[in-house]
Amino acid sequence: MLGFTALELARIQFGFTISFHIVFPAITIGLASYLAVLEGLWLWRKDPVYRDLYHFWSRIFAVNFAMGVVSGLVMAYQFGTNWSHYSSFAGSITGPLLAYEVLTAFFLEAGFLGVMLFGWNKVGSGLHFFSTVMVALGTLVSATWILASNSWMQTPQGFEIVDNVVVPVNWFEVIFNPSFSYRLAHMTMAAFISTALFVGASGAWHLLRGNDNPCVRTMLSMALWMLIAAAPLQIAIGDMHGLNTLEHQPAKLAAMEGHWENKPGEGAPLLLFGWPDMQAEATRYAVEVPRLGSLILTRSWDGQYRALKEFAPQDRPNVLLVFWSFRVMVGLGMLILLLALWGAWLRWRGRLYGSQAFLRFTAWMGPAGLIALLAGWFTTEVGRQPWIVYGVLRTQDAVSNHSAQVMGATLIVFIVAYFAVFGIGVRYMLKLVSQGPQAHEGASDAEAPGHRPARPLSAAPGAASRTHHQEG
Structure with a gap:
């Protein structure tokens, strides 16, 4: 395809998909911590401005979080489909690190996300604030495991090669490799x-x-x-x-x-x-x-x-x-x-x-x-x-x-699908931003009577209207 080799197309495809994916988790990390600060200030000062901002940005957070999850699923599959020799060589390290991310960060986020998005008037203020903090913590824990895996690829240590396969011998050295702390701090900031x-x-x-x-x-x-x-x-x-x-x-x-x-x-x-x-x-x-x-x-x-x-x-x-x-x-x-x-x-x-x-x-x-x-x-x-x-x-x-033909065809599919799906998502998120925060907001749209939240995206006003609810 256009003179590119299969290797070059595989690299372009991975770079294209990860460029989309990295944007959404970055905003998720920042907004989650911002929401925790807003709710903390609301509980401390009882200034309705912080409450109204919390409800406004929590809707945008919900849309962004959903797009981050969807774009992230593709990345895991690409290790097996496009980089199978890497997976067989270093999967004993990459696999457990990504599994730790799921077992800790993703479960932590998923466990408290519903309370955070839909529980403002359903649970006590202390439990709701705790849920928001746990979601924020989950995003940071997720970044920690992902960057531990990627940093090991940059500055590998704590392993041996046995029969052309990486074998971890010191997990502390694997995780806390020489570039890990700098890259984690740089990326989080x-x-x-x-x-x-x-x-x-x-x-x-x-x-x-x-x-x-x-x-x-x-x-x-x-x-x-x-x-x-x-x-x-x-x-x-x-x-x-x-x-x-x-x-x-x-x-x-x-x-x-x-x-x-x-x-x-x-x-x-x-x-x-x-x-x-x-x-x-x-x-x-x-x-x-x-x-x-x-x-x-x-x-x-x-x-x-x-x-x-x-x-x-x-x-x-x-x-x-x-x-x-x-x-x-x-x-x-x-x-x-x-x-x-x-x-x-x-x-x-x-x-x-x-x-x-x-x-x-x-x-x-x-x-x-x-x-x-x-x-x-x-x-x-x-x-x-x-x-x-x-x-x-x-x-x-x-x-x-x-072959280059297969890699080129799948790259075209990714480009079309990503711009269609995430283009719509980003446009919708910007539309929410353009509406601006409303004074004296109560419960979020998804919490109104008659609406049963089924997914994080339900927290966005457009999703609520599709269930015949209109904010009063």
């Missing part, structure tokens, strides 16, 4: 930032349309408080993660920096922009800051780190893609920090809700967190190539024995 931008953009959009009320102002205010705390922290975590990558995946780090060779006695520059050419083994049109790369990565003015030419060509990732996806992530991160600082300055000046320029910038930055998250994920996954288990199993040896 990215989810919080992405959600804060989503919530903040929603508030800014409503203010720009003249929908100025305490709920909308609180949405924007809370989002900006989160950003001013999380954005600098994420930069610090990213710096530590980069040093960890330098130690354990030096080829990936060299690709991120577009660093081809060290010059004797000179520190490495920091390349701001450029066009890496893998054939010429050089970065063309480079805009660089002398020695700053060494200062950041080695904490030394003249320090050096391994360059791309020190690795065999077959052991290098796609430098162009890694180089630019990393810069998209970092560039958007800087814009997010600018947004947070601008918001803090306007808050101090008492103009937070009246600056049209700031509100427009906030609205446009709504998807920035998710785009940065995807760019960071591409940097991580493409930068690991040509290994599926870094230094242990090459990607070309992990793919199933499918």
